[in-house]
Amino acid sequence: xxxxxxxxxxxxxxxxxxxxxxxxxxxxxxxxxxxxxxxxxxxxxxxxxxxxxxxxxxxxxxxxxxxxxxxxxxxxxxxxxxxxxxxxxxxxxxxxxxxxxxxxxxxxxxxxxxxxxxxxxxxxxxxxxxxxxxxxxxxxxxxxxxxxxxxxxxxxxxxxxxxxxxxxxxxxxxxxxxxxxxxxxxxxxxxxxxxxxxxxxxxxxxxxxxxxxxxxxxxxxxxxxxxxxxxxxxxxxxxxxxxxxxxxxxxxxxxxxxxxxxxxxxxxxxxxxxxxxxxxxxxxxxxxxxxxxxxxxxxxxxxxxxxxxxxxxxxxxxxxxxxxxxxx
Amino acid sequence: xxxxxxxxxxxxxxxxxxxxxxxxxxxxxxxxxxxxxxxxxxxxxxxxxxxxxxxxxxxxxxxxxxxxxxxxxxxxxxxxxxxxxxxxxxxxxxxxxxxxxxxxxxxxxxxxxxxxxxxxxxxxxxxxxxxxxxxxxxxxxxxxxxxxxxxxxxxxxxxxxxxxxxxxxxxxxxxxxxxxxxxxxxxxxxxxxxxxxxxxxxxxxxxxxxxxxxxxxxxxxxxxxxxxxxxxxxxxxxxxxxxxxxxxxxxxxxxxxxxxxxxxxxxxxxxxxxxxxxxxxxxxxxxxxxxxxxxxxxxxxxxxxxxxxxxxxxxxxxxxxxxxxxxxxxxxxxxxxxxxxxxxxxxxxxxxxxxxxxxxxxxxxxxxxxxxxxxxxxxxxxxxxxxxxxxxxxxxxxxxxxxxxxxxxxxxxxxxxxxxxxxxxxxxxxxxxx
Numbered sequence: 001x002x003x004x005x006x007x008x009x010x011x012x013x014x015x016x017x018x019x020x021x022x023x024x025x026x027x028x029x030x031x032x033x034x035x036x037x038x039x040x041x042x043x044x045x046x047x048x049x050x051x052x053x054x055x056x057x058x059x060x061x062x063x064x065x066x067x068x069x070x071x072x073x074x075x076x077x078x079x080x081x082x083x084x085x086x087x088x089x090x091x092x093x094x095x096x097x098x099x100x101x102x103x104x105x106x107x108x109x110x111x112x113x114x115x116x117x118x119x120x121x122x123x124x125x126x127x128x129x130x131x132x133x134x135x136x137x138x139x140x141x142x143x144x145x146x147x148x149x150x151x152x153x154x155x156x157x158x159x160x161x162x163x164x165x166x167x168x169x170x171x172x173x174x175x176x177x178x179x180x181x182x183x184x185x186x187x188x189x190x191x192x193x194x195x196x197x198x199x200x201x202x203x204x205x206x207x208x209x210x211x212x213x214x215x216x217x218x219x220x221x222x223x224x225x226x227x228x229x230x231x232x233x234x235x236x237x238x239x240x241x242x243x244x245x246x247x248x249x250x251x252x253x254x255x256x257x258x259x260x261x262x263x264x265x266x267x268x269x270x271x272x273x274x275x276x277x278x279x280x281x282x283x284x285x286x287x288x289x290x291x292x293x294x295x296x297x298x299x300x301x302x303x304x305x306x307x308x309x310x311x312x313x314x315x316x317x318x319x320x321x322x323x324x325x326x327x328x
Numbered sequence: 329x330x331x332x333x334x335x336x337x338x339x340x341x342x343x344x345x346x347x348x349x350x351x352x353x354x355x356x357x358x359x360x361x362x363x364x365x366x367x368x369x370x371x372x373x374x375x376x377x378x379x380x381x382x383x384x385x386x387x388x389x390x391x392x393x394x395x396x397x398x399x400x401x402x403x404x405x406x407x408x409x410x411x412x413x414x415x416x417x418x419x420x421x422x423x424x425x426x427x428x429x430x431x432x433x434x435x436x437x438x439x440x441x442x443x444x445x446x447x448x449x450x451x452x453x454x455x456x457x458x459x460x461x462x463x464x465x466x467x468x469x470x471x472x473x474x475x476x477x478x479x480x481x482x483x484x485x486x487x488x489x490x491x492x493x494x495x496x497x498x499x500x501x502x503x504x505x506x507x508x509x510x511x512x513x514x515x516x517x518x519x520x521x522x523x524x525x526x527x528x529x530x531x532x533x534x535x536x537x538x539x540x541x542x543x544x545x546x547x548x549x550x551x552x553x554x555x556x557x558x559x560x561x562x563x564x565x566x567x568x569x570x571x572x573x574x575x576x577x578x579x580x581x582x583x584x585x586x587x588x589x590x591x592x593x594x595x596x597x598x599x600x601x602x603x604x605x606x607x608x609x610x611x612x613x614x615x616x617x618x619x620x621x622x623x624x625x626x627x628x629x630x631x632x633x634x635x636x637x638x639x640x641x642x643x644x645x646x647x648x649x650x651x652x653x654x655x656x657x658x659x660x661x662x663x664x665x666x667x668x669x670x671x672x673x674x675x676x677x678x679x680x681x682x683x684x685x686x687x688x689x690x691x692x693x694x695x696x697x698x699x700x701x702x703x704x705x706x707x708x709x710x711x712x713x714x715x716x717x718x719x720x721x722x723x724x725x726x727x728x729x730x731x732x733x734x735x736x737x738x739x740x741x742x743x744x745x746x747x748x749x750x751x752x753x754x755x756x757x758x759x760x761x762x
Contacts, residue, residue: 065551069555070729087558089342090341090555090556090557091342092341095551095555097548097552099551101550101551102547102549103547103549105359115552118557119556120347
């Protein structure tokens with residue numbers, strides 16, 4: 001076992017020991033005879049940042065809607081903080097849907113307070129907290145402006161603040177990075193990290209792997225309504241052996257027999273998967289065979305490679321196309 | 329907010345349905361009250377009044393122009409004069425039952441006059457023409473006109489030839505305030521008027537309710553509402569907000585009407601030739617009738633509103649809402665006609681149907697309040713209508729969640745169903761989720 005594998009397993013074990021914010025078993029949802037979600041299982045520990053990763057139309061939004069109680073599953077069970085009916089603990093949840101929406105004629109501060117009121121926060125308290133949040137995000141000047149007077153980015157931020165104003169313990173964000181420029185994406189990543197530091201569980205859907213890779217402790221890879229993988233990012237990456245890149249002075253010799261079977265040669269370099277026994281036994285054989293090692297590097301697989309391995313090439317291509325389609 | 333206050337909020341993990349509905353109602357009420365839509369709602373009642381007034385005036389004029397009935401006289405000059413004199417003697421007693429008589433100039437010229445040919449040539453403007461003599465008058469006209477005027481013409485001729493003209497005694501009159509027949513007739517008019525007012529009010533609200541959820545869907549805010557609170561609370565909140573708006577509208581119109589009455593009471597009574605202070609009361613009395621009117625209006629609105637909200641929720645754009653409004657208006661009219669028709673059918677199966685069918689029930693029961701003093705039926709009807717409101721709201725919200733709140737599912741193959749429509753077989757085993 002490599003040290004990385006050990007760390008990943010330790011991480012998963014630690015996650016398993018925490019109480020679950022979200023637990024879903026065998027969720028199924030069909031629309032007009034078409035299965036949008038087909039047996040989804042999820043376990044999101046409290047305090048985690050969790051990503052639901054998949055191309056458009058994979059079933060991410062439908063899964064999140066079922067978790068939130070917006071729609072009921074045809075089959076399966078879901079529990080949020082141990083409750084079967086998410087509306088019963090609506091006060092503890094914040095939700096930012098994929099399709100952003102606010103009342104255009106409402107003032108920004110009133111929109112935030114209204115969203116808090118929907119979650120049980122008194123209006124006056126919602127206004128007070130809303131002003132604090134707007135100030136913290138340098139939007140105090142926009143407090144009394146109506147939503148239609150705000151830029152798209154500002155309106156999105158206002159909606160996100162409305163999602164958080166009642167201080168939820170679970171925040172569900174559906175494609176939160178969609179439509180944001182790079183600067184605002186960075187800010188949003190910061191906000192998500194801050195929430196997690198405060199012990200808030202954050203689950204978000206995305207079709208951009210980098211966001212999930214940078215932020216998430218755990219991911220569910222979803223494709224075609226099914227979840228072929230749900231677990232830690234580390235474990236997902238460890239499904240693909242690390243890749244070794246070797247550069248030698250000698251081009252040939254008896255030492256080449258020591259290289260693993262999957263070795264391929266590209267120019268001056270040899271590429272192969274990191275052997276299960278580690279790299280040390282191989283190094284000894286190369287030195288003894290006088291290969292003349294010029295450089296050797298080990299690269300861990302990225303989440304993208306893991307996604308390709310788990311969900312398949314087709315889903316990965318669609319994911320890339322979605323990401324390049326300007327949605328994020 | 330202190331830690332203690334925050335803890336108090338956290339201790340209540342959700343809003344009750346009523347509280348959730350209140351949050352929605354409060355937002356919608358304020359938003360609608362300060363919108364242009366409310367202005368249109370306020371001036372809305374003017375349109376039917378203006379259009380009705382214009383139509384009445386034009387229709388009245390047309391009727392007056394078209395319904396002048398004249399019967400031509402083509403007898404000898406003496407007989408003509410005798411007939412006209414006799415008609416004038418009978419007119420005070422018989423009124424419109426005797427025709428206006430006019431000499432036909434073409435017959436008085438001395439040339440031979442063929443009344444049948446004259447009528448068939450569609451000359452003159454006579455319903456019929458009388459020829460012959462007083463002793464043996466001949467009436468020429470269409471079948472319908474003959475049936476109508478032959479008798480009166482014979483009566484006039486009899487009066488004209490009577491040796492001793494008919495002596496008509498002067499009867500004395502004794503006025504009673506009311507009679508069973510007039511009371512019933514007045515109460516029917518009260519019932520009709522009350523139904524009409526209620527219908528107009530619910531009709532004005534229908535458009536606003538229809539477009540209500542379409543706006544939410546257009547703003548994409550519906551998902552935020554659906555995630556935060558139960559959908560039936562959203563429906564309830566929206567319905568009660570619109571009900572509140574309508575009460576504000578009614579209050580505004582009530583005040584305007586009261587002010588107008590205070591300023592011009594005498595003029596109104598003179599113009600309408602009605603002594604409003606002596607209007608016959610409905611069977612349950614005016615105060616209770618007005619109270620029941622408000623309650624039944626609320627019920628009618630909530631019932632129709634719940635259905636319209638659900639129908640309107642299917643629309644995504646204002647154009648779709650406009651397309652839906654025509655069948656919806658037709659349906660409202662059908663309900664109104666049903667209730668209006670049963671006013672004169674008390675105790676029949678049709679009236680029972682109108683009372684039991686939730687959408688027509690408030691209209692039919694309001695009419696009943698005007699005609700029948702029994703009160704227990706109103707308690708039963710209101711309980712039934714309230715139950716129907718709850719069921720419609722529940723059904724509507726369920727339908728909304730099932731049909732509207734769905735996403736994606738793009739492009740995946742349908743699972744095959746077997747011939748008996750049972751559930752698809754279990755999906756292929758998945759790789760166990762970790």
